[in-house]
Amino acid sequence: xxxxxxxxxxxxxxxxxxxxxxxxxxxxxxxxxxxxxxxxxxxxxxxxxxxxxxxxxxxxxxxxxxxxxxxxxxxxxxxxxxxxxxxxxxxxxxxxxxxxxxxxxxxxxxxxxxxxxxxxxxxxxxxxxxxxxxxxxxxxxxxxxxxxxxxxxxxxxxxxxxxxxxxxxxxxxxxxxxxxxxxxxxxxxxxxxxxxxxxxxxxxxxxxxxxxxxxxxxxxxxxxxxxxxxxxxxxxxxxxxxxxxxxxxxxxxxxxxxxxxxxxxxxxxxxxxxxxxxxxxxxxxxxxxxxxxxxxxxxxxxxxxxxxxxxxxxxxxxxxxxxxxxxxxxxxxxxxxxxxxxxxxxxxxxxxxxxxxxxxxxxxxxxxxxxxxxxxxxxxxxxxxxxxxxxxxxxxxxxxxxxxxxxxxxxxxxxxxxxxxxxxxxxxxxx
Amino acid sequence: xxxxxxxxxxxxxxxxxxxxxxxxxxxxxxxxxxxxxxxxxxxxxxxxxxxxxxxxxxxxxxxxxxxxxxxxxxxxxxxxxxxxxxxxxxxxxxxxxxxxxxxxxxxxxxxxxxxxxxxxxxxxxxxxxxxxxxxxxxxxxxxxxxxxxxxxxxxxxxxxxxxxxxxxxxxxxxxxxxxxxxxxxxxxx
Numbered sequence: 001x002x003x004x005x006x007x008x009x010x011x012x013x014x015x016x017x018x019x020x021x022x023x024x025x026x027x028x029x030x031x032x033x034x035x036x037x038x039x040x041x042x043x044x045x046x047x048x049x050x051x052x053x054x055x056x057x058x059x060x061x062x063x064x065x066x067x068x069x070x071x072x073x074x075x076x077x078x079x080x081x082x083x084x085x086x087x088x089x090x091x092x093x094x095x096x097x098x099x100x101x102x103x104x105x106x107x108x109x110x111x112x113x114x115x116x117x118x119x120x121x122x123x124x125x126x127x128x129x130x131x132x133x134x135x136x137x138x139x140x141x142x143x144x145x146x147x148x149x150x151x152x153x154x155x156x157x158x159x160x161x162x163x164x165x166x167x168x169x170x171x172x173x174x175x176x177x178x179x180x181x182x183x184x185x186x187x188x189x190x191x192x193x194x195x196x197x198x199x200x201x202x203x204x205x206x207x208x209x210x211x212x213x214x215x216x217x218x219x220x221x222x223x224x225x226x227x228x229x230x231x232x233x234x235x236x237x238x239x240x241x242x243x244x245x246x247x248x249x250x251x252x253x254x255x256x257x258x259x260x261x262x263x264x265x266x267x268x269x270x271x272x273x274x275x276x277x278x279x280x281x282x283x284x285x286x287x288x289x290x291x292x293x294x295x296x297x298x299x300x301x302x303x304x305x306x307x308x309x310x311x312x313x314x315x316x317x318x319x320x321x322x323x324x325x326x327x328x329x330x331x332x333x334x335x336x337x338x339x340x341x342x343x344x345x346x347x348x349x350x351x352x353x354x355x356x357x358x359x360x361x362x363x364x365x366x367x368x369x370x371x372x373x374x375x376x377x378x379x380x381x382x383x384x385x386x387x388x389x390x391x392x393x394x395x396x397x398x399x400x401x402x403x404x405x406x407x408x409x410x411x412x413x414x415x416x417x418x419x420x421x422x423x424x425x426x427x428x429x430x431x
Numbered sequence: 432x433x434x435x436x437x438x439x440x441x442x443x444x445x446x447x448x449x450x451x452x453x454x455x456x457x458x459x460x461x462x463x464x465x466x467x468x469x470x471x472x473x474x475x476x477x478x479x480x481x482x483x484x485x486x487x488x489x490x491x492x493x494x495x496x497x498x499x500x501x502x503x504x505x506x507x508x509x510x511x512x513x514x515x516x517x518x519x520x521x522x523x524x525x526x527x528x529x530x531x532x533x534x535x536x537x538x539x540x541x542x543x544x545x546x547x548x549x550x551x552x553x554x555x556x557x558x559x560x561x562x563x564x565x566x567x568x569x570x571x572x573x574x575x576x577x578x579x580x581x582x583x584x585x586x587x588x589x590x591x592x593x594x595x596x597x598x599x600x601x602x603x604x605x606x607x608x609x610x611x612x613x614x615x616x617x618x619x620x
């Protein structure tokens with residue numbers, strides 16, 4: 001399973017699907033450009049409009065109604081006016097995220113470490129090459145090994161080393177050929193004097209609505225505002241759409257597309273649409289060691305006629321674990337008519353004559369039949385009466401390509417006989 | 432004497448209020464002008480009268496009930512307490528309100544449950560499905576939301592639903608019969 005496309009479920013903003021890492025998304029730090037999260041309850045904010053009187057550009061004395069937009073949360077009723085953000089005149093795109101005061105220092109540090117990582121990688125490559133083959137030209141080393149990066153999980157060796165630094169800085173290697181300017185950073189300075197706490201720190205009563213919760217605070221790690229009036233909305237995180245493959249046959253189950261709205265579900269062979277369905281219709285009072293008739297229905301999900309044979313489970317059946325009752329199933333083969341989607345509209349259709357045995361088949365209705373089985377509960381305890389039997393039916397794989405037969409005519413797909421173990425829980429014994 | 436009892440138990444609907452016939456109003460209830468009571472709303476005054484102010488919006492399946500507290504049987508002598516509801520409140524679908532005193536501009540959202548000992552001041556919003564059965568006065572402009580009934584304070588109170596009220600007062604009479612407005616008769620003159 002691997003993540004392939006970035007999907008903004010909030011506004012379906014399309015993002016280019018890139019195999020490795022989306023450069024656009026990484027620029028935005030994997031956040032949507034249009035949508036915001038409520039800083040209070042983390043739901044999506046919606047933009048609301050109000051009409052405010054505003055002076056006309058030509059004539060300052062007259063006022064006209066202009067639309068002003070603000071962000072509001074439908075869940076906790078937070079609005080952008082709560083933190084003092086002025087209403088904008090543009091519906092989207094006018095909202096600015098506050099600048100991180102440390103942004104410059106952080107980016108400078110990142111650059112410095114990028115350069116350091118690149119330099120160390122080069123040295124390591126050079127050492128490796130020099131140890132193995134002394135006759136290799138020096139230029140070769142720079143193009144060969146791409147895998148190992150410092151602070152990255154490039155090779156297995158690095159992955160297994162405990163205590164390895166986090167991979168957040170992976171991918172920091174400079175592109176080949178970039179100018180390597182010397183970047184120096186000032187080391188962080190420790191201050192002797194720290195701002196003292198305010199004097200009424202211990203005596204001032206706390207007003208709980210003004211203090212942010214830990215969760216609200218930590219969701220904005222750059223600012224970590226302590227007061228609720230400084231909680232600004234952040235851009236919404238992306239959701240990722242993953243492509244899934246079946247483990248056994250490597251078929252694609254769902255695969256993202258360039259446009260997230262056109263992703264289709266690719267599973268075609270769902271069992272429910274091929275295997276006849278057994279349902280319990282009515283259960284009489286079940287009594288210990290007394291035979292009662294239970295009415296079951298069999299529904300045919302495919303469009304061609306299906307033949308079903310039922311058989312009791314054998315003595316040594318490994319699937320037969322929970323059975324608490326003996327069951328007598330009809331021995332004759334049951335025939336199910338095909339599912340006809342147009343049957344309800346077609347009044348002139350002749351009902352097919354199947355010659356059902358009334359002792360076995362209770363009723364027949366288009367692709368469904370009701371039939372009886374006899375149940376003799378064996379156990380007298382309070383648990384549910386469970387019966388098991390085996391169902392054998394024919395299955396035609398219509399999705400597989402049909403090979404033309406030798407005489408040139410169309411050959412119907414061959415029927416494969418499948419046997420399933422069916423277990424029914426019939427409920428407790430009658431009191 | 433019989434007259435007095437009768438007038439006490441009747442429903443008094445002011446002119447300008449829109450009360451649908453399908454709503455159930457029992458007991459001594461006074462409804463102010465510009466209030467809209469949707470069908471299937473229930474206003475039950477068991478243990479005392481209910482006075483509802485102006486401009487309120489009471490939606491379907493809302494239940495406003497002035498009932499006896501649980502540990503008191505109806506037979507014993509209890510002073511009937513009046514439940515007062517102010518102006519511009521919204522009782523959304525399916526909410527249950529037993530609060531004895533509700534101020535102005537409050538919103539009780541869908542399926543919320545407000546207990547008897549709660550006093551809502553003004554501008555409070557009780558979020559959907561929140562159950563508030565503490566014994567307290569909720570300060571102004573408080574929002575109670577979420578499954579843990581988290582609270583926060585808004586800076587401004589919720590806007591009165593004037594547009595919705597106007598719309599309903601025009602449309603509801605087209606589709607529902609309305610209860611007749613009865614002026615509140617002054618028994619003491």
